[in-house]
Amino acid sequence: MTRTPGNLAVLATSFAAVSVLLTGCGGVQIKPDATLPRPLVATLPTRVGLVVPGDMRNFTHSETRWGVDWTIALGDGHLHLMRDVFKDTFDQVQEFKDIEEAKAASGLKAIFEPRIEQYSFVTARETGGRYYAVTIRYRIKLYTPTGEEADVLTLTGYGNALAKGMSSGKPLQQASLAAMRDAAAKFLVQFPEQPVGERLAKNEAVIVEEKAVTADAGGIDTVPIEEPTVDTAPVIAPTPTAPPSVPPAASAPAPKAS
Numbered sequence: 001m002t003r004t005p006g007n008l009a010v011l012a013t014s015f016a017a018v019s020v021l022l023t024g025c026g027g028v029q030i031k032p033d034a035t036l037p038r039p040l041v042a043t044l045p046t047r048v049g050l051v052v053p054g055d056m057r058n059f060t061h062s063e064t065r066w067g068v069d070w071t072i073a074l075g076d077g078h079l080h081l082m083r084d085v086f087k088d089t090f091d092q093v094q095e096f097k098d099i100e101e102a103k104a105a106s107g108l109k110a111i112f113e114p115r116i117e118q119y120s121f122v123t124a125r126e127t128g129g130r131y132y133a134v135t136i137r138y139r140i141k142l143y144t145p146t147g148e149e150a151d152v153l154t155l156t157g158y159g160n161a162l163a164k165g166m167s168s169g170k171p172l173q174q175a176s177l178a179a180m181r182d183a184a185a186k187f188l189v190q191f192p193e194q195p196v197g198e199r200l201a202k203n204e205a206v207i208v209e210e211k212a213v214t215a216d217a218g219g220i221d222t223v224p225i226e227e228p229t230v231d232t233a234p235v236i237a238p239t240p241t242a243p244p245s246v247p248p249a250a251s252a253p254a255p256k257a258s
Contacts, residue, residue, distance in 0.1 A: 027069035028169040032176040033077035041188050046203045047092035049102040049111040049145075052082055061119040072176065074116060074136075082114050085184050089191060090200070103147030110150075110196075110206040111143035117154075121172060124163035133160040134175040138183055142196065142206060150206050151196065157183030 057079055061072040086093045096102035102111045118137035124130065140153040159178025161171040191197045196206060 027071065028172070029071040029073070030169045030173045030176065031073040031077065032173050032180065034081060034177055034180055041088065041192075043091045044089060044192060044197065044201045045091045046109045046200045047094065047107050048086070048090050048200070049105060049108045050082065050086050050093050050095045051097070051099055051102055051111060051113045052079055052095070053098070053113060053115060056082075056115050059116050059119075065123065066125055070121075070172075072119065072121075072172070074119065074176075077180065078114075078116065081180055081184060085187055086112065089188060099143060099147050103143070103145065108145045108205075109200055109203065111145065111147065113141040113143065115139050115141075121175065124171065127163070129163055131160050131162045132171040132175045134158070134172070134179040136176075136179045136183060144206050144208060148208050150208050153191075153194075155183050155186055157181070157186070 057075045059074045059078065061070075061074065063070055083093075083095070094102075094105060094108070096105065096111075099111065099113065102108065115138065116136060117139045118135070121132065121134045123132055127133070136157045136159075138155040138157070140155065141149060142151045142153060144150050157179040159175045159180070159182055161174035161178065164171050192201060199206065
């Protein structure tokens with residue numbers, strides 16, 4: 001299967017408009033929604049089930065910060081996103097309302113159940129008026145065709161946008177879309193390279209013993225304010241060595257008697 005650098009570029013350039021509502025009382029409401037363009041990847045020749053649970057369909061992040069009420073409705077946008085991502089990853093995708101309905105279907109090789117685990121953001125006020133940044137953490141449960149949980153994949157999308165003004169929600173919507181785009185690109189490119197992806201590429205059913213390597217290992221990451229480019233390789237102190245032996249100084253010849 002061929003992966004090209006154009007995969008990420010295609011995903012980064014074409015997204016649908018996002019609706020933004022700024023309330024008169026100072027609150028900010030955004031509803032990021034995106035339609036992925038056709039990525040330059042080969043679909044896996046298999047049939048899978050997709051279950052988008054109710055908590056993801058209706059996911060809304062709300063908080064009050066600096067006296068401003070922020071509401072980010074992610075449900076509808078992620079329903080569209082997951083449909084597009086799985087349609088572009090697999091040859092056949094059948095959507096179900098829950099796992100029970102999916103495991104009763106015939107011909108599936110795997111069942112996927114994605115969820116949003118964490119959404120976090122920083123505003124221009126917190127970055128000194130420079131930009132907004134967003135992190136979205138995903139957890140995707142993977143089931144066998146009979147409904148047994150086989151593995152869990154984790155994925156984190158990052159996005160940021162230059163600040164356009166403290167009273168506007170536009171930068172936050174753009175940063176949210178960028179995080180969604182980043183996660184979609186990672187899944188499309190990295191999943192087929194995982195052991196479970198290689199199994200599905202052979203049109204073999206997922207089994208409980210199959211262990212997929214998560215696309216993003218480690219704990220929940222914070223929003224990256226800066227991306228340092230320092231070398232993170234451990235510094236290894238040189239092994240102390242004994243100083244070279246110094247031969248004793250030659251004795252000066254005794255002066256000749258006159």
